[in-house]
Amino acid sequence: SQQGEEDPQALSIQEGENATMNCSYKTSINNLQWYRQNSGRGLVHLILIRSNEREKHSGRLRVTLDTSKKSSSLLITASRAADTASYFCATRRGSQGNLIFGKGTKLSVKP
């Protein structure tokens, strides 16, 4: 079963623009993680945000978490063609629980 739901399912932007992807989930969580998957490849971990954190930055990535709304957003600033990939959010309920992945957002950045 998949807990996270990413929105939108697909997003197409021009290079240099910002891309925002959202994730909603259903149950309380210990942490939420974002992963990127290039076509035909495995997933790559981008960033982890814990339930007691509200915002986190890593390079051009900014993640927010609103536990009251059970939602998170991933912002990629100044996008590049190389950012073209699918982006998944994954939630962990307890400190020892399994990761539950959403269906992903397919991002296309046109040069």
Added chain:
Amino acid sequence: EAGVVQSPRYKIIEKKQPVAFWCNPISGHNTLYWYLQNLGQGPELLIRYENEEAVDDSQLPKDRFSAERLKGVDSTLKIQPAELGDSAVYLCASSPRDNEQFFGPGTRLTVL
């Protein structure tokens, strides 16, 4: 540092045939996961190992799927017999502790 290694990368078989996938995790990673990923979907956990112990196999269809992680290092996932609906990408991931996961490139299985 080498990443998670999976083989084969691609496998095409006829239905009812057996198939096996192999995974070598990152050295030192105690936790190993097998996921199934259907087209356009996120990964879904099949089994999680802590060292050589399968701590969560609740999503593994045990009538046809089996897995092992002898000596707590590399792991094999087997399907016997394969069905048409098993066509998917099988991903292996490892983690030094139960947090950030490192994924292999996956094995794309096509069942004809």
